Amino acid sequence: MYRYDPYDQQIVDERVAQFRDQTRRYLAGELTDDEFRPLRLQNGLYVQRHAPMLRVAVPYGLMSSTQARTLAALARKYDKGYVHVSTRQNIQYNWPAIKDVPEMLAELAQVEMHAIQTSGACIRSITSDPFAGVIADEVIDPRPWTEILRQWSTLHPEFAFLPRKFKFAVNGAQNDRAVIQCHDIGLDLRRNAAGEIGFRVLVGGGLGRTPIIGEEISAFVPWQHILTYCEAILRVYNLHGRRDNLYKARIKILVKALGIEEFRRQVEEEWAHSKDGPRTLTEAEVARVSAYFTSPAYAELPATDAGLEAQRAANPAFNAWMKRNVLAHKVPGYAIVIVSLKNPSVAPGDITSDQFDLVADLADRYSFGELRTTHEQNMVLADVRQSDLFALWEVLRANGLATPTFGLLTDIISCPGGDFCALANAKSIPIALAIQARFDDLDYLHDLGDLELNISGCMNSCGHHHVGHIGILGVDKNGEEWYQVSLGGSQGNQTSLGKVIGRSFAAADVPDVISKIVDVFVAQRTAGERFIETVRRIGLDPFKLGVYGAAAPERK
Template sequence: MYRYDPYDQKIVDERVAQFGDQTRRYLAGELTDDEFRPLRLQNGLYIQRHAPMLRIAVPYGLLSTAQVRKLAHIARTYDRGYSHVTTRQNFQFNWPELKVVPEILGELATVQMHAIQTSGACIRNITSDPFAGVAGDEYIDPRPWCEVLRQWSTFHPEFAFLPRKFKIAVNGASADRAVIQCHDIGLELKRDAAGGIGFRVLVGGGMGRTPIIGEEISAFVPWQHIITYCEAILRVYNRYGRRDNLYKARIKILVKALGVAEFKRQVEDEWAFGKDGPSTLTEAEVARVAAHFTTPAYETLPAEDAAYVAQRAATPAFAAWARRNVLAHKVPGYAIVVLSLKDPQRAPGDITDAQLDLVADWADAYSFGEVRATHEQNLVLADVKQSELFALWEKARAAGLATPTFGLLTDLICCPGGDFCALANAKSIPIANAIQARFDDLDYLHDIGEIELNISGCMNSCGHHHVGHIGILGVDKNGEEWYQVSLGGSQGNHTSIGKVIGRSFAAAEMPGVISTIIDVYLAQRQAGERFIDTVRRTGLDPFKLGVYGEAAAKERKQHA
């Protein structure tokens, strides 16, 4: 992974000093709340229900074990012994005191970490494929490009006060695992006919209040020009994006208002000035960065480890875990392991300090000292030998990190919601835990098969509910918490936005509603169909009928 040189370190150290001074001036009354707000947000610091919430950047989800141990230390020392993995592959702490935040940032800087631009109206942490470098379907490793873009976007002086937040994701495999169609800029690495690397550029995707799937603005931008191209997009957005209405300020609204063809024209007019300028990438710089993402010293191993086969045959619980949470690796004899953070006893995505320390130990022992965070709120050990999976599983199981449900109904995405977040309209964690409790039979979960259930506590959509096969959105009705259900959303290559099925439900109804939806699916599905396939084939009517009943469905039709 990328290791800081003295330049990188200096920038982070200078940020620690700058934010320490800003915090001091705020506490001394020299900065007003309004003046301090964007400064702290651009350092990942929210004022929440209980305390400030601090969001730590994990660039494209990659962590060294030293960094994981530092996060454990921070959870133990400054928080209440746990941390939370976010849908931008970052880590959040819920309980730090404002006055110690500069101290926490100082600690992070010692392991090449920071909280820069993890919130605010600026370019956010760049996300990518959690299986980068190890997936069999990858054609270009996105990590060096993410790092190049991270450096470009860090403290970009022109784009620190955009109309609204700005998110970039990069994917380099045939399967999109970075949700690039729902980003302000989605970048898909490609090769042209001559084999040259470049990017297909999508623009104007996003979730939030108005979910929109990004549109292609360029089929191929050669790699040398990706920074100047992104700068042209950002400049047009910074100048002409709406600033009069927070809800209409994302770039997607500008792209829709102009139409993608006109937006592209404006971007390319602007690009004509920046193209081939000093920000044009050089081979030397890309090579320098790419050299940090070397192939680990893999051993030559048989494609299938005999002991691993025998262990699965002998131990059904191990086999169940291996079936879901162990994924194919491009190198024979190795595997990708998903360490689940979806233990029904905990909030989805939460991890304790002790667990973090253990994960670091396992990564050192089994996976070349690297850990990845996923936007689906799990951790990944990307390079584990098949022969060591059993030992890893026994340890992970003892630590509560081997819930064998990756990709199943209870491996849901869930924002912190009303328990923590000041923006939330409703709690989301209790809904998640109630659904997990209802669906606690592993055989039944396997029978239901691959399905994505995503929960957001408000329209900001941190829980990605728009692209959940089942999406749940917390809404406020006269001060009460209600939940709206949508079906048919999807991330990945066939991204789609879910449709709301009808009136919303009280919290206590939710497990029953999800059960009914699953029952309808099981009754309707044809051989080999996943949940999303059935929803796409049948449409929403059978599900509405199941959930609201014949009379309600008729009544709704008459009113429609």
């Protein structure tokens, strides 16, 4: 993985010093709340319902075991002994004290980590495929490119105060796992007919209050030009994005208002000035960064481990985990392991410091000392020998990290919701836990197959409910928490936005509603059909009938 050179380290150290002074001036009354807010947000520090929340960047979800141990130790020292994996692959602390944050950042800097641009109206920490470098359908490893973009976007002087937040995601595989169609800029690495690397560029996608699927602004930007091209997009947005209305300030609104043709024309006009100039990316820089992402020293192993089949046959629980939480690796004899953070008694995405240390140890023992976070709020050990899977599973299981539900109904994506977040209209975590409690029969879950359920506690859609096969959105009705259910959303190559099925529900009714939806699916599915395929085939009406009965009332 990428390691800091003295330049990277100096930038992060200087950011710590800068933020330490900003915090000092705030606590001394030299900065008002309104002045400090954007400054602290640009360094990942929110002030939440109960306490500040610090979001630490995990660029493209990749970290070393040393970094993991530091994150775990910080949670013990400054927080309540656990952290939360966010839907942007970052790590969140829910209870730090503002005065401690500069020190936390200083400790993070010692292991090449930071909280730069994990919030605020700037270019955010960039996400990518959690299986980068190890999955068979990969065309081009996105990690070097994402790292190059990380450096370009870090403290960019022109784009620190954009109209609104700005999110990039990068995909390099045949199957998009980075939700690139729902980002302000989605980058799709590809080769042209001549075999040269470049990017298909999508712009103006996003979830939130106004979910929109990104449009293609360029079918192929050669790699040398990706930074100047993105800079042109950002400049047009910085100058012309709306600043009069927070809800209309994202780039997607500008792209819609201008139309993609006119937006493209403005970007190309801007780009003509910088294209081929000194900001053009060099082969040497790509080679330098790529050198950090070479394959680890894989052993030569048989494609299938001889003992594995016997272990699976002898142990149904192990077999269930193998079926769901272990994915094929591109290298023979290895496997990709999902470390589940969806233990049904714990908030989705939460991990204790002890568990985090354990995963770090397991990464050292079984996976070349690296681990990853996913936007679905799990972790990944990406390079495990098949012959180690059983031993690994036993340890994970004993520590509540082997819930065998990856991609199933109870592998719920959930924002922290009203229990923590000051923006939320409603709680998310208790809804997730109630659904997990309702669907506690593993055989049934496995029989239902792939089914993604995403929960957001408000319109901001941190829980990605728009792209859940089943989406749940917390809404406020006269001061009470209600939940709106949508169906038919999906991520990936066939990204689609879910449609609301009708009037919303009280919290207590949500598990019943999900049961009714699942019942319709079970009754209607054809052999081998996945939930999302059934929804696409039969439409929403049968589900509405199943949930609301014959007289389906209008949405209120």
